[in-house]
Amino acid sequence: xxxxxxxxxxxxxxxxxxxxxxxxxxxxxxxxxxxxxxxxxxxxxxxxxxxxxxxxxxxxxxxxxxxxxxxxxxxxxxxxxxxxxxxxxxxxxxxxxxxxxxxxxxxxxxxxxxxxxxxxxxxxxxxxxxxxxxxxxxxxxxxxxxx
Amino acid sequence: xxxxxxxxxxxxxxxxxxxxxxxxxxxxxxxxxxxxxxxxxxxxxxxxxxxxxxxxxxxxxxxxxxxxxxxxxxxxxxxxxxxxxxxxxxxxxxxxxxxxxxxxxxxxxxxxxxxxxxxxxxxxxxxxxxxxxxxxxxxxxxx
Numbered sequence: 001x002x003x004x005x006x007x008x009x010x011x012x013x014x015x016x017x018x019x020x021x022x023x024x025x026x027x028x029x030x031x032x033x034x035x036x037x038x039x040x041x042x043x044x045x046x047x048x049x050x051x052x053x054x055x056x057x058x059x060x061x062x063x064x065x066x067x068x069x070x071x072x073x074x075x076x077x078x079x080x081x082x083x084x085x086x087x088x089x090x091x092x093x094x095x096x097x098x099x100x101x102x103x104x105x106x107x108x109x110x111x112x113x114x115x116x117x118x119x120x121x122x123x124x125x126x127x128x129x130x131x132x133x134x135x136x137x138x139x140x141x142x143x144x145x146x147x
Numbered sequence: 148x149x150x151x152x153x154x155x156x157x158x159x160x161x162x163x164x165x166x167x168x169x170x171x172x173x174x175x176x177x178x179x180x181x182x183x184x185x186x187x188x189x190x191x192x193x194x195x196x197x198x199x200x201x202x203x204x205x206x207x208x209x210x211x212x213x214x215x216x217x218x219x220x221x222x223x224x225x226x227x228x229x230x231x232x233x234x235x236x237x238x239x240x241x242x243x244x245x246x247x248x249x250x251x252x253x254x255x256x257x258x259x260x261x262x263x264x265x266x267x268x269x270x271x272x273x274x275x276x277x278x279x280x281x282x283x284x285x286x287x288x289x290x
Contacts, residue, residue: 035272052269109252113271116256117263125175125199128256129183 002137004079011130015115016076024114025065030055031110039103068107075138083141090145101143108135150273150280155222157273162219164265165258172257173212174205180253187246211250218281229284237288244289247282254278 033040034052046061048054055061071089075082093099112131116123123131150158165172178199181188194203214232221228236242255274259266266274 031268031271034268035275052272056268112252113256113259113266116260117266120260120263123256123260125179125182128179132183 002080002082007126008130008133009079011127012076012079012134015119015127015131016073019069019115019118021069021073022062022066024111024118025067025069026062027065027114028107028111029065029068030058030061031114032107033061035110036103036106039106042097042099042103072138075134075141079134082137083144086138086141087145090142093142094146101139101146104139104142105135108139111135148276148279150222150276154273154276157270158219158222158277161258161265161270161274165262166216168261169212169216170209172254172261173208173210173215175199175208175257175261176250176254177208177211178204179257180250183253184249187249190240190242190246215254215278215281218277218284222277225280225284226287229281230287233285233288236285237290244282244286247285248279251275251278251282 033043033049033055040049043049043061043064046058046064048058049061074085078085093101112128112135115131116128119127178201181191181197181204182199188197191197191203194201196203198204217232218225218229255266255271255278258274259271
């Protein structure tokens with residue numbers, strides 16, 4: 001059972017209320033494809049991913065980035081039941097999409113960097129720690145249904 | 148994943164923008180690492196104060212970035228150029244090399260927060276590769 005402090009709850013709600021899902025989603029997801037190019041293996045149908053410029057301007061990358069943020073919002077809205085919230089998504093990633101779960105934190109790291117660049121000084125060490133804890137719980141829940 | 152000439156140019160370009168702030172970046176990155184990844188505290192049990200901004204954290208953060216600065220100057224030969232530092236980490240400090248990735252991520256988060264316009268995706272991939280190469284250089288003498 002994950003125990004969240006009041007500070008952590010407020011911080012996570014606050015971050016997600018401040019960020020633009022379309023902007024942050026596109027930025028984080030495209031960064032993941034650029035910085036960790038092997039992650040492109042899961043997106044063969046997305047068209048032109050040949051270089052950073054192509055990835056950054058790819059409309060399917062942009063729309064999928066938003067999808068990811070909307071899925072993260074489900075966890076934000078019910079922080080005490082993240083494992084249950086992601087049971088279906090976990091099975092999907094394992095059985096249908098067959099994504100190596102080590103990739104989850106690669107996207108998490110890119111998201112952290114994008115949020116840090118958006119919030120600047122407001123992304124204090126304590127806020128960073130809360131965000132990292134949130135991501136760790138999300139990643140752990142997404143790994144739960146893997147066999 | 149060796150550094151291409153393009154990577155080295157990108158790292159040097161980014162470094163030119165951030166080099167005046169390396170001490171601050173180091174202090175911030177180390178302090179954050181201890182808070183965000185608490186398992187790393189095990190290497191600093193001899194310090195009286197592990198909180199961000201404390202004297203040992205600030206001074207050691209500066210020391211670490213001194214090492215990264217040295218690595219930038221030796222970017223054409225990280226394996227050979229970091230042998231002394233590698234021996235220090237291998238035989239004296241005995242830091243598990245998986246922690247190098249953790250500190251690298253923290254450094255990049257700090258750079259992104261302080262220099263959002265300069266830490267573009269292109270700069271990010273080059274810097275990530277560079278820090279990974281530094282980690283490899285530091286691991287050289289481990290076994």
